[in-house]
Amino acid sequence: MYEAVIEELNHLDGPELLAPLITDLFCGNIALVSSFGAESAVLLHMAASIDRSLPVITLDTGKLFAETIAYRAQLTRLLGLTDLRVVRPQADALRVFDGAGSLHRRDPDRCCHIRKVLPLENTLAGFKAWISGRKRYHGGLRADVPTLEQTDGRLKIDPLARFTRQQIEAYLDRYHLPRHPLLEKGYLSIGCAPCTVACGSADDPRAGRWSGLSKMECGIHRSPAPPCNSARSASDFR
Template sequence: MSAISLYAKPSPEFAQKLAHSLALIKTAATEYSPLTQASSLGCEDMVITHLMHEAGLDNASASIFVLDTGMLHLETVALIGRIEERYPFKVDVYHPDADAASAFVEENGSQAMYKSLALRKQCCHIRKMEPLERALAGKKGWLTGLRREQSAARAEVHDIEQQPERAKINPLVEWTQGDIWHYIALNEIPYNPLHDQFFPSIGCAPCTRAVTLGEDFRSGRWWWENESAKECGLHVAADGTHEAQEPAAFEPLSSIIPIREIQA
């Protein structure tokens, strides 16, 4: 059963949400230039890329970047080529510093993220946060796929959030999961086939698993941590809002099975 057949059920206000999102993206391209999209290549970000195209944007008015952590699923990385085939964008790919990533693995092991929250966050910093700084350098605005429905930590997200150096624009804050998949179905937008295998939120392979009925959207991310810990730092406020605290205990390593082996 596909994610489309399961989830493509638009909300009654879908048309108004779509119009607002398109208007917001057009405004952002004018008021926050140079503008970029931070794409995780998940379903929300594939929707934003399509909305950018529908809004008349191309590489002259906005860019798209992906943080290739070196630990992404092959299905995720394959979407970069599909974006470039369909849309008038060249995707900029940012990688972690190779020496820093190798040194971290050599010192802490390939499964360091399971040992403590501090090590997991250090891994995220090397593979995501530092490349993100490079990707956003010189940009006045960045588009993300955050939605209020995704988690309690994101329930207060606004469509425009002014940060010290740039604006963070979230065109999908009010969209439901049903809205996302309805729009994907309407426009035959390419998406990660892992979504059809019950992966609603897809990050690095060792830190992502499928979810079961009744679990929330992000329960498959860093599932061995407590609920407050489930952010990598990309969407944590500078003042530490939603910054997770060290959980009292982690599951024993024997009970943690990465989705698949990934070489650092």
Template structure:
């Protein structure tokens, strides 16, 4: 694991760092297609009602998570709604220590769920990828270290739907996601689609949820330390992900290998 003081220095544009970046930073795909078989949820629908419907319609439901603010709130809501399935995290070998510690705290808080870590113990020198691939080809790095392990796990599970924490205000590229989304190999359930960051923060505070401490340092969306920086005033929540690299998503939700 890389120590915190070994991370690349985060510099402002004036100091020679990457320029301020707002979404979209890559071609936008067609908006998510609402599932016509789902109830007619409205923007005011309680996420608990969406999750409870999903548990009935898709008993094999599975939740991938990177334990960002949205994911932490979704975990708590899912527990209240009766979810007892897997929570799947992909260890790329480049996660911040705070992220791994947050995962452990959540696993202890929700023992009724099964926390699964794929590629557990991965590290930059494990031979999965060249050590500098994240810089030279971030798409390829994500494809090998994050997308492929999760896709393999999901194929083995043969499940019909995923429960995830994406919301519309995270980025312009997510502005159209519906509560229940078709397209790709599985139905995507997005209970937090209409919740704002302010509402998520209020919920987390009200329920004393263990939010990744990096969030309070401006890391509103936390991925690998190699490709994540703090968000600056005026930027959206995901502007710190792959900034300056023409990339907005890891490949789990968009592209040829989307879930």
């Protein structure tokens, strides 16, 4: 099934790609995953213009910027999103592996695995397709992002993969969408507060994520991390 959908729709982008997936092919079995970050308003607006009741999943790691939480509330009201699902890490997993809340300093991959990867895996279990906002111009592991791919037994959709930075900015301007408040402070890509610094450029907007480390992604767009070195694995909390 997924192969046929990919072959039929792979040439489409943006709303033209989203509409048949949301309203027909995966109606009731598709969700959008959003960080409510620097460019999130574009994809959220596209989806809301098609179906405001589309499930929107967002990960609250417990370490978000206050500005991100406020922006999430602002966009939810503005776009009329009716099914926002705020997903948090399991308390038992945090207690066992990050009781002091400092795991991000010692092992950022493990921290992301517990606070992002596992909660999202659990939440997506009931869906056949999900939408993310990756773009090729972000570079790194995203340079060749496909618009449609089959992964982990479901269809993954990146309707903005081929969009340029100029197209994103033009869309924001056209629909008068509010920018994330941290943009004016120099944050071009926004994740968890302890692991994000104010920097980046048009050529490398994600430079401020895990600055100084070889880490480039949180893990939700690649295979899960290996088990923890503990008598109990994070997978115990799935």
